[in-house]
Amino acid sequence: MGRTQHASLGNAAARGATLLGLSQAVKILTMLASTVVVVRLLTPTDYGVIAMVAPVASFILIFQSLGLGQAVVQRANLSQDQINAVFWFNVAASAAIAMFFVALGPLVAWFYDDVRPGYVIAASGLTVMATGVTLLQVALLNREMRFGALSIVDMVTALAGLIATIVFAVTTRSYWALMLGPFVGAIAGSVLAWRMAGWRPSLHIQWSSSRDLLRFGVDVTGFNLLNQLSRNLDNVLIAKMWGAMQLGLYDRSYRLMMFPLQTLNQPLSRVILPALSKVLGEPERYRRIFLTAVRSLVFVTVPGAIVAAACSQQIIGLLLGEQWLSAAPIFFWLALAASIQVVSNATGWLFISSGHTRAMRNWGVLGAIFTIGSVVAGLPWGATGVAAAYAASEWLRIPILYRWSTRGTSVRPVDLYAVLAPSLAAGGIAAGIIWITQDRADDLVVFAVGIVTAYGLSTAFHAFSEDGRAMLARFYRIGHDALDRYRPRPLIPAE
Template identity: 40%
Template sequence: MAPWPNSRERLNRRYIAQESSGSKVDTNSKSRAAKNIVVTGIAQAWRFVTGFLLTVVTTRLLKPSDFGILAMVATTTALISLVKDLGISQAIIQRSTTSPSQLNSLFWVSILASAGFAVALGASAPLLASFFDEPRVELVTVAFALLVLISGPQAVPTAILNRDSHFNLLAVVDIVSATITFGIGVTWALLWQSYWALYASAAAGTIASAAGVWLSARYRPGLPHFDSSTMQMLRFGWHVSGFNLVNYLSRNADKILIGRFLGSDQLGLYDRAYRLLLFPIGQLNGPIGQVLVPLMSRIRSDATRYRSTYAEAVSLIMLTAQPGILCAVICAPQLLELLFGEQWMPAAPIFQWLGIAGLHQVMSSTTGWLFLSQGRGADLFRLGTYSAIMTVASFVIGLPWGAVGVAASYTIANYIALVPLIWIAAGRRGPVSCKDLINLAIPHVLATLGAAAVLETIRFTVAAITPLQMVALFGVSYLVYLCVILLFGTKRELLWRGLRMLRPKPS
């Protein structure tokens, strides 16, 4: 093995060569982006399957209160996971080139930030246990603080792999870590039927992911050197991190309020419904955004290509996710009983309300790609602040009616206030306008309404839905949705172009 200095010198030469050549990314190849999405999507599909199976197995083996305890801790730990690198990952991905000294500076800043957040999380453990009036929360919080230290150093190498389109390597890391997470989680849930089984699976996945990223990346940290470009990247990262902070606080205030005022049982029901709904949305938006944000950052000066790239990706996401979410919402009582058992039936109305909000979030959540790829960190932070105020207010309004009331109030606020706010803010600047977003969404709105009408008609004519009929209903939802979408020429063209890009070229 080469000694450390030579390894670093080779890395430096590689980045110097990138600087001199402009570090050109294959910006004129949508087919390459499509293939990267497929590779990343395969890994995320495996993560979805293993995560979904882990959810089903652990939900059947553990009690709602076990999930409630983890949800109390996760509200804080997941927040820290979002902001612990101060947005440095997105700052690196958004830049076409970075020097070794800039990367080193950002790496050490991320290390110090992660260490500080880990200490803060550990110190907050007694306060969290006191706030939720649940002594078991204290030790679990300290345990998660250790995971913050382990995951912190991987921010910069992961960002480099993303920016340089090493999605094959990242896919392998995702598949391996997801498999280990599933294996450890199931094993410990069978042997140790407590909330510690959930922590064990999270710890195994974190360690496996960190090890995989460092083995895959060629980056080796050196001495930091701060310049004006580094400070600009840090400012952009701070704005992104600020958005993540306020966005996460608003999205998790519901769990904090329910846990504090309604107890761990109600929180467990709410958390399972919330995760069952949002997990597949994240698995779709994650891999596509991971590929598209670097690409869109390079082509933002070409308005036509930028718009078409975004429109194709969002149309694909909505076509993939919305029919499934719609069917799950309409058949929620039967679906939850089938997956989790009769004890989870009270979560059905919560799931239905959140699912109605999820239908628009499939698209609205992608507007973050516009802000990030255009370098609009400050705009993103302002939008996050306004959205957070509205979201938390909706939770407080719905709290007197229990967990179902929180979900209902949140969904109503989404359609009345949040959707217009997000779309107007995203379309104020840049190649994609608010009108473009509306035109993009209208065919999918009509397709959703058409599929909903057919599914409701079938549901009222069937006395009881069997598992086989449930599968058939999902198929009907996708079929009707697709038939309506194909009535629009722009959507037919998008789908045809997507199929042509994925079709292998003759040798």
């Protein structure tokens, strides 16, 4: 690969990160708007009903894509027959899952002794079909690094879903708003993705052409199954043992803390996976691209997550209202888990881009043991106990995960510690200052001081390393270019 191609790939990745970052900012704002508005129209129990269904639905939905989307992005060469077969695999799987959800409704109602989650799981088949017919289109846009199109699809989906959710919340004042709103958003996003991608399926299907892609997808699906099982067992057990109220508190805390991290990780995955796949034969370049992305992600998220943990009582009261203050201890522990989870999630890029999906599946087995063990250990103490045990398990698994995920790549375990340590230390110092001053000043002042301290120290600590200085210079250039684009220009007088 020549220098011009290197520059082209780097520029595409940079543009993609900027565009997708904008779309994720819109998604975060819509999530916050939904949190502030919808949460005051509904009750913790309404959210608990949806959270009862989420573990079952997310586990089954893994079979909707069968890991074929990642295979489409990772493969260097694809034929039209392979692409067409992947589309029809996704459609067939989506139709089967939609019918299965309808049949599953009575069983879910019996398990929870509550008919409401049974109705919701049956109706969820509509959303399954709305998303299933567009999985390939999104994968093709990602493969071609058409990040502007992906950004528009994401923003339209988020905004349409938000508006619909608010309308249904005002008119129904029930949990149905939380199901129907995302359904409307999914329809809007699907229509737009079809228009953007331009590819159309053929009825001439050669199933055998996709065997190689399916082998890749099976290992990814195996990991996703284990990951979803372990990550959603907490919701099922809390609902079964403690009821919808406790689950509603836990679910809102989890989503409030994890949503910003997930919305940042998703666009970066779209940029980094195709970029890493293209430079797999260049070890040093592969390492540099990966660590640059992870360092930037850590710098943006980790200090804020630790400050959020230290100010959990104030954040819950401000965003969710007084009726949700019981969720503050849950939010505290989940925020501590989030402070390191951003790097743990990024290790998936190493597994997939390097083609080590079998190792990824095997790690899924060990990771599931950690997570399930923590849920069972914390369950006697309710949702707060589960959150605390989960945070502990996230910290304990770090040495194993870092070694496992970097094996066979040019990235080393020490590299992951090095990108995490500066922001982690800065956030810890800021948290100490918050706890010392929180009884002596206004809540908003304490939070503002914590944020400024955390990001100020993180900037200073990163500046001690060459890679850190390069990252800060990159952020400066992005900010400068963005401001320059919208700076007022002098008017040119007409001749």
